[in-house]
Amino acid sequence: MPSAERDYLRIADLLRQRIRAGEWQLGERLPSRAKLALEYNVKATKLQKAQELLISEGLLESYAGSGTFLREPPVRRRMYRSLHPELHNPAPFRLDIGEVTEGSGWESQTRSRVRAGERLAARLGIEPGADTVHTTYEFLIGGRPTQLAESWEPMAITGSSRVVFPDLGPYSGQGVVARMAAIGVTVDRVVEHPRPDRATQSQANMLGIPVHDLLTVIERTYYDVNGRAVETADLVIPDSRWEITYELPIGRQQP
Template identity: 50%
Template sequence: MREQPSYLRVADVLRQRIADREWVPGDRLPSRGQLAKECGASEAVVRTAQELLISQGVLEGRAGSGTYVAEPRRKVRMIRSQHRERRDGSPFQADMAEIGKVGTWESRSDAMLPAPPNIAARLGISEGDYCVRTTYEFLADGRPVQLSTSWEPYSITSGSLVVLPEAGPHAGQGVVRRMAEIGITVTRAVEMPEAGQADAEEATLLGIQRGALVTRIQRTYYSDDGRAVETADIVLPAALCEIVYEVPASP
């Protein structure tokens, strides 16, 4: 049987010591040198184990101070359901209101950007065709919990009041309601979740450690005639969010 990597063994030891309440939330851990001696490992191995536990939300690193046991944080529940887009107003705000939080977001839209190859393929348009790209940082009670980068074909919304998702009279109402305003009926969304690790930019925006575990969701909305009207890349930190899919069941 293959031997467990040293850093995983050390991570298990640290996790167990926290579970045994040798250290409680807010406590500073001993130095890496001391932990290395106690665990019979090198400081490099201890550092890797700590980075793993930081990515999982068990520990937190404080620049110039050390490594601490993280305060437990209730995860934000993100509902993925066919019903969430049918509500009035913002689906994100409605989701947050259901769990007693205030949902807000910051966004930036850029119009008439040429579609890169992967986005063009997802939208069924030609590479270089113009799109509207909108980047989002979603917040629950002022704390970042989700990132999203959305692409919409410019040919669909050009000249309409919904050309910019976060401007005009229908700002912030979500793809389904905005498209309905220009006579397009969105009937389905396809989502592809995948586990990953936060890159430097994502870590900075979400306030998490670089390399922390995240869930990436590739989502595309389709109209009733099968046309892709929007595609987005969504990033959620695993330590802060739990993703719940609601699937309808027919008798």
């Protein structure tokens, strides 16, 4: 076995021993990689590789910009997807997670005039190259990202209105249905297409999960009464943290 591989495996084993000895409590942040690398007299890249191995084993979790933590036993929450109108507010993330702790909610970033590629254009029913408003979301519980999303809206619909940015203005956080209603557009239905996927390196870094961990990606599109797509989004949901439940109405039978 090459010495470089032995080094990171040795460091991983030393970290395991410290974890088992109770040096850090569940949920506690470990010392920085730079500090641990100095302690073990190795390059930071080797220390990172050792930690990535322990993340894949479920002992640690790492959040981009926040550090590496001793992983707490994952709590698998139930996420409800429902056709009831009251469940669309606020959107795209409804706090249907039981008790809401401090630091729960979402952070978002929006860019306008993002040109639609062919696949996105097909989802929105617009011409490739047409301008969209693109918003990325990180949904937080206890201050840590627990779900991701990206949404796109045609600028031809909202571009000259006061609701052009989903995360700014008087209708910030009100959701697609309320924002569209404010400019005279009635949303009639939503279509969701769930599919399994595996976490990329970027998604794993954001969510604090192992690379290639199982995800559910929901492709969601809102349509108005004329069948026009007004928003489409990809919801990225870690399977280890969320159980997805769909609630569907049944038409009542006449006696």
